[in-house]
Amino acid sequence: MRKALLSFLAVSATCSNAFTSLPQNRAFTATSSKSSLSMADLPVRKLGIFGGGTVGGGIVEIIQKKQDYFKELTGHGIEVAKICVRDASKKRDFDVPSGCIVTENYDDILDDDSIDMVVEVMGGTTDAKDVVFKALSKGKDVVTANKALIAKDLPEIEEKLEQCPGAEFRYEAAVCGGIPIIRSMQSDFPGDDIDMLSGIINGCTNFMLTSMDKGGKSYDEALAEASALGYAEADPTLDVGGFDARSKLRILMRLAFGIDVDEEDIACRGITELSKLDFDYAKMMGGTIKLVGVAKKVDEESVAAFVSPCYVTSDDSLSSVNGATNAVEVISSNLQSSTYIGQGAGRYPTANSCINDIVALAKGDKAPMPFNPFGKGKKFVNSYDSVFYIRLSYTDALGITRQCGEICEKHGVSIHSILQNPVTSKTDAAFVLVTEKVPLDSVKKAASDFEELDWCNGPVFYMPVLREDWVEAMSV
Amino acid sequence: MRKALLSFLAVSATCSNAFTSLPQNRAFTATSSKSSLSMADLPVRKLGIFGGGTVGGGIVEIIQKKQDYFKELTGHGIEVAKICVRDASKKRDFDVPSGCIVTENYDDILDDDSIDMVVEVMGGTTDAKDVVFKALSKGKDVVTANKALIAKDLPEIEEKLEQCPGAEFRYEAAVCGGIPIIRSMQSDFPGDDIDMLSGIINGCTNFMLTSMDKGGKSYDEALAEASALGYAEADPTLDVGGFDARSKLRILMRLAFGIDVDEEDIACRGITELSKLDFDYAKMMGGTIKLVGVAKKVDEESVAAFVSPCYVTSDDSLSSVNGATNAVEVISSNLQSSTYIGQGAGRYPTANSCINDIVALAKGDKAPMPFNPFGKGKKFVNSYDSVFYIRLSYTDALGITRQCGEICEKHGVSIHSILQNPVTSKTDAAFVLVTEKVPLDSVKKAASDFEELDWCNGPVFYMPVLREDWVEAMSV
Incomplete structure (x- = not known):
């Protein structure tokens, strides 16, 4: 977000004496000696890292930089013993610690009994899965940053864990990179009940939407920019189609509601249908458009969810989340609204989340409950009520308003309300219907009827308005 | 923030089969049985709660509601054994659990060896301190929500902890109520280095500023509204003067930088000097005004900090934090920018934070490092560079612009830039100077010189602009 706020000038004449007169160092010593009472001379935790790329390198760098502090904090030294990479002869962009062995052979780590923690940052879901399962079988703790693996195999991994009582498993970095959303879900809400979570959980598309909104770029220009900056993959389908966001939403739903949904069942609309026109209308309405994953408890029995572009009002905390930044908002009984905003990807944000898992394991923190047990017996449903934004492209004709009215009424x-920008072409114009709160299925049926009409050009685009009191507020 | 986003309609025909076909319950059982391996038949954790008011009642309610889950999660039953209150005959707004003793005598809890966790939610810094110290002496774990006590006595408490190796101490609820900022500071940043933290950390003043900005209210109207809704104390000085924010900032500085500052040394300006006029100018500049606590690493040796109203741009995540909501943004090497937004006060948000501490203690999570060891040897400095907003009230006269120029140059x-709203009174007008990035001390000196001039009415008001690139951005 804000890159730098204020810079400060050190003026030694105004130095406070507080730091010399107050017992700050004592307090630090206090707790470390306290820790030492129970953790004196604990054995070194030896790590085997699978993957020596962007994230793996970040992890090694942080461990090297902070090794004294980690020892103080956990009682254990933390040592990178081996790194397994595809090509051991390749030059790395980080310093390999002295004594650390770089290998191409998985078993060099998996069969090494002195290595008691495996960090999987190689990606993919085949070899990575083998590595994770074998490491757990050998009683090694496992830390992973692999979203694809978690989205695909978390239930199976948890089952595996049941057979490996000595091993622990952590995956903070797998969802929203640097945002500690997994730990938050596990630690901030045990006494709470989550009603809804919604989030901007794909950095590439949020970068593109920001560029379209603030920079006035077209979809294609925004995509080119995202590619140039490395936010978009060579094949951007997973991002722009909303599928990456859906994978993350599925993991978050498991944590928030304890429900396990087949990804394919979650309605998913990406950003490919959005045009500059939609941002013009969003501005006219006072807000903007974000790709949001939403999951909501419908009643004590059911949870609904979708990924879709959404109209977001300007006073929504998601509206000022720009660029590749991610955000998750949780609505719950006790905490009401909690929002976490941060970097969803990148070397150091992702490595930092892995480090937090490694440190927690070295500290011996207990396995968190994987998800709220309230999920037992819950079912997933795929429809919801919302205020909708419906955009229709048309060729000018008589009777459009009457026909719209008839179809909507039916x-x-x-x-x-009906919004209309100045019409510049009679054969390629567009207008927007904003509905009251209505069921998604009714909107689908109306859209399908619109598309049958002669004056309607191409498919009708619709998206939810992310605040059900918005229509009321606008009517005042 | 957003109260409700979408409501969902359960349509059983579209139910997914995933929840029956995927092993969700198994996974849940997996981890609980895993936990049970190490935690089977653990003794009940017996709680003594000091304070049966708003927060105490919330804690008791949550424990009653979630007792089965907490047992599953921690291995221990969690039982409220005794509650100590000022008047035991008073009717409570919660159900006292069966078997729980309500007493007026501190020692009924402190001398009860079967009680191994004390929850202090009585407030104040005299009796509360006695209770906390005695409980620690007896080897009981302590959880507190008492900001005043932490701000005043944390170093002494940590010293005490050193002498009580059996006891643990937690205070998540003491800063920003429901926002898990203490745990975040302790758990998300061990591998990181914090450069700056800034936050809206007082709910009363943020409610008032929102009301002045969005509702067009005067300061007095906003204060009356805050009082009526219970956001302001009978004597609102601690809130509107910025002192409550300063207490919290001091605690956060300790966590972020390991530096212990005498509160009095932190420059503190409240919101009492703000007028409707300032919001008009802020709107003209495209942003708004927030009361922000800021602490920043100046270099490897020093940290600076202040509490002040600040001009905030509309794309800053703090700008959409409205009402009594709190927010903290952390800028750090690895995570870049992380923002936590949530409820800063209230029964259930505060109780929820206490519950998280209680559950973590029952789980046996290790004592977190109290703060970043980087603080050793750091000093506090009280000046900083910033872009400033300077508002001058004046009686119209010839030569004002020249004199402004001379003083600023000196x-x-x-x-x-110089901003001027339409002048409605020649004897009671105001204009605003926006500076480039300059030292605070220079602004102070210029303000003092302005105040000597005949045309200058009353004190000159100035505040930082919370983004150093703002002037550059506006110049494009």
Whole structure:
């Protein structure tokens, strides 16, 4: 977000004496000696890292830099014993610690009984899965940053863990990179009940939408920019189609609601249908458009979810989350609204989350409950009520408003307002319907009927308005 | 923030089969049985709670509601054995658990060896301190929500802890109520280095500023509204003067930088000098005004800090934090920018934070490092460079612009722009200077010189602009 706020000038004449008169060092010593009472001379934790790329390198760097502090904090030295890479002869962009062996052979780590923690940052879901399962079988703790693996195999991994009582498993970096959302879900809400979570959980698309909104770029220009900056993959389908966000939403749903949903069942609309026009209309309405993953408890029995572009009002904390930044908002009984904003990817944010897992394991913190047990017996449903934004492209004709009214009335879609920018082409114009709160299915049916009409050009685009009181607020 | 986003409709016909076909319950059982291996038949944790008011009642309610889950999660039953209150005959707004004794005598809890965890939510710094110290002496774990006590006595408490190796101490609820900022500081940043933290950490003043900004209220109207809604104390000085924010900032500085500062040394300006006029100018500049506590590493040796109203740009995540909500942003080497937004006060948010501490203690999580050891030898400095907003009230006269220019030049204050609303009274008008990035001390000197001039009415008000690239951005 904000890159730097204020810079400060050291003026020694105004130095406080507090730091000499107050017992700050004593307090530090206090706790470390306290820790030492129970953790004196604990054995070194020896790490085997699978993957020596962006994230792996970041992890090694942080461990090297902070080794004295980690020893103080956990009682254990933390040592990178071996790193397994595809090509051991390749030059690394980090210093390999002295004594650390770089290998190409998985078993050099897996069969080494002196290595008691495995860090999997190689990616993929085949070899990575083998490595994780074998490491757990050998009683090694495992830390991973592998979203694809977690999204695909978390239930199976948890089952495996049951058979490996000596091993622990952590995956903070797998969702939203540097945002500690896994730990937050596990540690901030045991006494709470989550009603809803919504999030900007894909950095590439949020970068593109920001560029379209603030920079006035077209979809293609925004995608080119995202590619040039390394935010988009060579094949950007997973990002722009919303599928990456859906994988993360599925993991978060498991943590928030204890429900395990087949990804394919979650309705998913990406950003490919959005045009500059939609941002013009969003501005007219006072807000912007974000790709949001939403999951919500419908009642004590059911949870609904979707990934879709959404209209977001300007006073929503998600509206000022720009660029490749991620954000997750949790609505719950006790805490009401909690929002976590941070970097969703990148070398050091992701490595930092792995480090937090490594330190927690070295400290001996107990396995967190994997998810809220409230999920037992819950079911997933795929429809919801919302205020909707519906954009129709048209060729000018007589009777459009009447026909819109008839179709909406037929499907019980109550219209709040109709927005029309100045028309520059009679054969390629567009207008927007904003509905009252209506069921998604009714909007789908109305859209399908619109598309049958002669004056309607191409598919009708619709998206939820992310605040159900928005129509009311606008009507005042 | 957003109260409710979307409501969902359960449509059983679209139910996914995933929850029956995927092993979700098994996974849940997996970890609980895993936990049970090490935690089977653990003794009940017996709690003595000091304070049966708003927060105490919330804690008791949550424990009653979640007792089965907590047992599953920690291995221990968690039982409220005794509650100590001022008047035991008073009717409570919560159900006292069966078997729980309500007493007026501190020692009924402190001398009870079967009670191994004390929860201090009575407030104040005299009796509360006695209770905390005696409980620690007896080897009991202590959880507190008492900001005043922590701000005043944390170093002494940590010293005490050194002598009580059996006891643990937690205070998540003491800063920003429901926001897990203490745990975040302790758990998300061990491998990171914090450069700056800034936060909206007083709910009362943020409610008032929101009301002045969005509702067009005067300061007095906003204060009356805050009082009516219970956000302001009978004597609101601690809130509106910025002193409550300063206490919290001091605690956060200790966690972020390991530096212990005498509160009095932190420059503190409240919101009492702000007028509707300032919000008009802030709107003209495209942003708003927030009361922000800021602490920043100046170099490897020093940390600077202040509490002040600040001009905040509209794309800053703090700008959309409205009402009594709190927010903390941390800028660090690895994570870059991390923002935590949530409820800073209230029964359930505060109780939820106490519950998280209680559950962590019951789980046996190790004592977190109290703060970053980087603080050893650091000093506190009280000056900083910033872009400043300077508002001058004046009686119209010839030569004002020339004199402004002369004074600013004399003190090395480079002027970026001069803003002037339409003048409605020649004897009671105001204009605003926006500076380039300059030292605070220079602004102070210029303000003092302005105040000597005949046309200058009353004190000159100035505040930092919370983004050093703002002037550059506005100049484009």
